[in-house]
Amino acid sequence: MSEFALIRQLLMSATGAPRSDxxxxxxxxxxxxxxxxxxxxxxxxxxxxxxxHFPENTVPEAVGHKALAVNLSDLAAMGAKPAWVSLAxxxxxxxxxxxxxxxxxxxxLAAEYGVALIGGDTTRGPxxxxxxxxxxxxxxxxxxxxxxxxxxxxxxxxxLGAAAQELGQVLQGGSLxxxxxxxxxYPQPRVELGQQLLPVASSAMDLSDGLLSDAAHLxxxxxxxxxxxxxxxxxxxxxxxxxxxxxxxxxxAGDDYELLFTAPNVESPRLEALSxxxxxxxxxxGRTREGDGVHCFERDGVPFEGRLQGYDHFLR
Amino acid sequence: MSEFALIRQLLMSATGAPRSDxxxxxxxxxxxxxxxxxxxxxxxxxxxxxxxHFPENTVPEAVGHKALAVNLSDLAAMGAKPAWVSLAxxxxxxxxxxxxxxxxxxxxLAAEYGVALIGGDTTRGPxxxxxxxxxxxxxxxxxxxxxxxxxxxxxxxxxLGAAAQELGQVLQGGSLxxxxxxxxxYPQPRVELGQQLLPVASSAMDLSDGLLSDAAHLxxxxxxxxxxxxxxxxxxxxxxxxxxxxxxxxxxAGDDYELLFTAPNVESPRLEALSxxxxxxxxxxGRTREGDGVHCFERDGVPFEGRLQGYDHFLR
Numbered sequence: 001m002s003e004f005a006l007i008r009q010l011l012m013s014a015t016g017a018p019r020s021d022x023x024x025x026x027x028x029x030x031x032x033x034x035x036x037x038x039x040x041x042x043x044x045x046x047x048x049x050x051x052x053h054f055p056e057n058t059v060p061e062a063v064g065h066k067a068l069a070v071n072l073s074d075l076a077a078m079g080a081k082p083a084w085v086s087l088a089x090x091x092x093x094x095x096x097x098x099x100x101x102x103x104x105x106x107x108x109l110a111a112e113y114g115v116a117l118i119g120g121d122t123t124r125g126p127x128x129x130x131x132x133x134x135x136x137x138x139x140x141x142x143x144x145x146x147x148x149x150x151x152x153x154x155x156x157x158x159x160l161g162a163a164a165q166e167l168g169q170v171l172q173g174g175s176l177x178x179x180x181x182x183x184x185x186y187p188q189p190r191v192e193l194g195q196q197l198l199p200v201a202s203s204a205m206d207l208s209d210g211l212l213s214d215a216a217h218l219x220x221x222x223x224x225x226x227x228x229x230x231x232x233x234x235x236x237x238x239x240x241x242x243x244x245x246x247x248x249x250x251x252x253a254g255d256d257y258e259l260l261f262t263a264p265n266v267e268s269p270r271l272e273a274l275s276x277x278x279x280x281x282x283x284x285x286g287r288t289r290e291g292d293g294v295h296c297f298e299r300d301g302v303p304f305e306g307r308l309q310g311y312d313h314f315l316r
Numbered sequence: 317m318s319e320f321a322l323i324r325q326l327l328m329s330a331t332g333a334p335r336s337d338x339x340x341x342x343x344x345x346x347x348x349x350x351x352x353x354x355x356x357x358x359x360x361x362x363x364x365x366x367x368x369h370f371p372e373n374t375v376p377e378a379v380g381h382k383a384l385a386v387n388l389s390d391l392a393a394m395g396a397k398p399a400w401v402s403l404a405x406x407x408x409x410x411x412x413x414x415x416x417x418x419x420x421x422x423x424x425l426a427a428e429y430g431v432a433l434i435g436g437d438t439t440r441g442p443x444x445x446x447x448x449x450x451x452x453x454x455x456x457x458x459x460x461x462x463x464x465x466x467x468x469x470x471x472x473x474x475x476l477g478a479a480a481q482e483l484g485q486v487l488q489g490g491s492l493x494x495x496x497x498x499x500x501x502y503p504q505p506r507v508e509l510g511q512q513l514l515p516v517a518s519s520a521m522d523l524s525d526g527l528l529s530d531a532a533h534l535x536x537x538x539x540x541x542x543x544x545x546x547x548x549x550x551x552x553x554x555x556x557x558x559x560x561x562x563x564x565x566x567x568x569a570g571d572d573y574e575l576l577f578t579a580p581n582v583e584s585p586r587l588e589a590l591s592x593x594x595x596x597x598x599x600x601x602g603r604t605r606e607g608d609g610v611h612c613f614e615r616d617g618v619p620f621e622g623r624l625q626g627y628d629h630f631l632r
Contacts, residue, residue, distance in 0.1 A: 023356065028461050028537070029393035029521055030360035032453060035351035040339065044346035045402045045448060047439045077345035086361045088404075088446040121446070123363045128441065130404040132361060132448040137348060145344050205345055221344070 007094050007122050011087065014064065014103035016110025016117045019083065031118035033084060039136040042080035046071050050127035054185075055170050060101030062185030067129040068109045069187045070208070073257045076194030077206040079143040080135030082113045087120035088130040113191055143197060143204035148222035148262040152202055154286035155271065157190055157258040160211065162236035164253035180238075187257040193282075196274055197261060204261035210254035212308055215286075215294045218260065225291030231299045234283040245306055252308045262288055323410050323438050327403065330380065330419035332426025332433045335399065347434035349400060355452040358396035362387050366443035370501075371486050376417030378501030383445040384425045385503045386524070389573045392510030393522040395459040396451030398429045403436035404446040429507055459513060459520035464538035464578040468518055470602035471587065473506055473574040476527065478552035480569035496554075503573040509598075512590055513577060520577035526570035528624055531602075531610045534576065541607030547615045550599040561622055568624045578604055 012026060024032035035041060048067045050056050058066075068085065075082050087106070091098070110117060115133070166176055166184040176184065190206075197204060203222055207214050211228070219226045230248050239247040263271060268284070275282040296304040328342060340348035351357060364383045366372050374382075384401065391398050403422070407414070426433060431449070482492055482500040492500065506522075513520060519538055523530050527544070535542045546564045555563040579587060584600070591598040612620040 024458070024460065029390040030358040030396065030451075032394070032458055033357040033359060035357055037353070041349040041351055042346040043349060043400075043402060043434060043450075045404050045436045045446075047404045047406060047437045047446070049406065049439050049441045052439065052441065074345040078348070080346065084359075086359060086448055088361050088363045088448075090363060090365065090444065118359060120361045121363045123365050123368065123444075125365045125368065125444065126442055128406065128439075128444070130361075130363070130437070130446040132402055132404075135346075142340070142348055144340065 006096065007099060010096065010099040010103055011089070011122065014107035014110065014117055016085070016107055017114040019114070019116040021083065022116045022118055026117065026119040031086070033118065036136055038139060040139060041134055042075055042078045042137050042142070043132065043134045044071060044074035045130060045132040046074065047128060047130040058185060060098045061105030063129065064102040064105030064107070065109050065186050067131055068106055069189045069257065071131045071133040072113060072189035072191055073187070073206040073208065075133055075135040076190045077143060077204050077259055078135070078137060079141060079194045079198040079204070080137045081195055082115045082133060082135040082191060084118045084134045085110065085115050086118050086132045089120065090123045090125040090128045092124065092127060138198065141198040143194065143201055143261065145203055145205050145218050145221035147203035148218060148224060148288050149202055149264070150224050150288055150290055152262045152288045153265050153268065153284045154215070154226055154228070154288060155261050155263065155282050156207065156211065156234065156285050157193055157280055157282055158256065159234045159236040159281060160251035160256050160258065161239045161247060161253070163187070163255040164250040165236070165238060167255060189257060190259050193259060193278060193280060196278070197259070200267050200270055200274070201261040201263045204259055207256050207258045207260050208254055211252035211260065212294055212296070214260055219292060219294055222288070223292070224288045226286055226288055226294045228286040228294060228296050229299065230296055230304055232283060232285045234281050249308045322412065323415060326412065326415040326419055327405070327438065330423035330426065330433055332401070332423055333430040335430070335432040338400065338432045338434055342433065342435040347402070349434065352452055354455060356455060357450055358391055358394045358453050358458070359448065359450045360387055360390035361446060361448045362390065363444060363446040374501060376414045377421030379445065380418040380421030380423070381425050381502050383447055384422055385505045385573065387447045387449040388429060388505035388507055389522040389524065391449055391451040392506045393459060393520050393575055394453065395457060395510045395514040395520070396453045397511055398431045398449060398451040398507060400434045400450045401426065401431050402434050402448045405436065406439045406441040406444045408440065408443060454514070457514045459510065459517055459577065461519055461521050461534050461537035463519035464534060464540060464604050465518055465580070466540050466604055466606055468578045468604045469581050469584065469600045470531070470542055470544070470604060471577050471579065471598050472523065472527065472550065472601050473509055473596055473598055474572065475550045475552040475597060476572050476574065477555045477563060477566035477569070479503070479571040480566040481552070481554060483571060505573060506575050509575060509594055509596060512594070513575070516583050516586055516590070517577040517579045520575055523572050523574045523576050524570055527568035527576065528610055528612070530576055535608060535610055538604070539608070540604045542602055542604055542610045544602040544610060544612050545615065546612055546620055548599060548601045550597050565624045
């Protein structure tokens, strides 16, 4: 069997969930898909590059998982239900062990969310993964960055900062506990939360670049100002013993793949109930007001004078 | 303006055609699209890597054009009408001149075929482009590789071999005439032909890997044998003075992005008329029969004993 045929065969084992709306899957010039009546499509593409978006020595299962998780996180941030994914994989050599691991991590997460692999491409080169995911949105609902209104509450899901802390340890040559490794390598996209937020939230996005830069995108898109109360940030447990500024910096450094969203204050009880149902913290960390930009406070009314920087994927 | 913001702004100038079915374009976590009623979607992804799929020194306009052309060729091979494209671009540095050129080549071809850029990603790394294109197919028609029947005619569009000849000259350090350069850098996807073939052809695929390896894929998918009469190959004019085996090798070496298709013999007059209408040669180069594999003949009944090899993108 040629190297190329081996790759194709191994990747096809990452096929994900069988779906009746995939009329023709991988293997022809294009896939043929039947979009559901009464829904719109939400589509997003993300590229992950070895050494930039994940450490070079990341196990292949984790690369497969993370590449899909990051893309599903974008669909979650729209409130869309994931359906299809295409996979463009560039790899330096056709290692059977590596490909089996990749297919296993990718396929397991795809199956978990009912996503079918519909096609893609494989090429030789430095390791990178580009996925294009498509999901379904109701005709009249979507979570846009531009939907926030003045006088609303700003929320984040989950707990922040552990991913940046773990990544920092890895980059400094330190080792991670099995729990830390698992947390860093296998982020959980907030797919269920996103769909549940459709009738509740006025805007949403996922926290990939970091709380403050992402909040700035949301503020700009919605043409308003966002005030963040740093003392309310839901910090990961592992940050508890750190000086607060260090903890805040990690919590706003990105890679947590939680959702940032806004909702009218009147929705607070509904969000509390949703948090209970999902077993996921939904924490009010700020509010929107007239103006522009993101403004941080140490506590109510006391502006934070320090500097907490997120990052820009292109500049990493 | 940050490097990243510059890239985004420049790429947004490659926006292609405005389309009312794009409800939300680039800039949010995902695009929102309205699939048309009564149609299915055809989706394909291809990655182009510098130094592998195009020479390193290719002008950026040509990289933008070719990346999209190669993907549109896949939709053409299904008979689909192109609609949307997402663009994942990895580049070593944010050169404004390069990005302007890329956006210009990409945007011009997108506009020509009414394709809208719906989003994507930009990352830093060795130059590569991954596109995912989506088009529309009628509910009951598509050109699959698996549709060929026994006793049909096998056709190719256009003229073959010029691209391989030109690429060979470049790789050997030779120079190209302006016409050759233009032909190599700006392949024309057979989008109109593909759609016109929907009611005529029984199967189709595009010639990207080379006539013989691609015909082998078609034969395998349709579970039959393909006989190719090499003396009928529509050779590019620039191959006229070459020894015939050399010309045949170039004509089956790939990168021509023409269509290979089968049709019942009774469709011959319709295909002749279509060739006239499009101003594009459609040449009968062989036939299908019971059996498997691809079999080459020097002329009727005389098997060709030489070896003509296409290539495998992963092995290049």
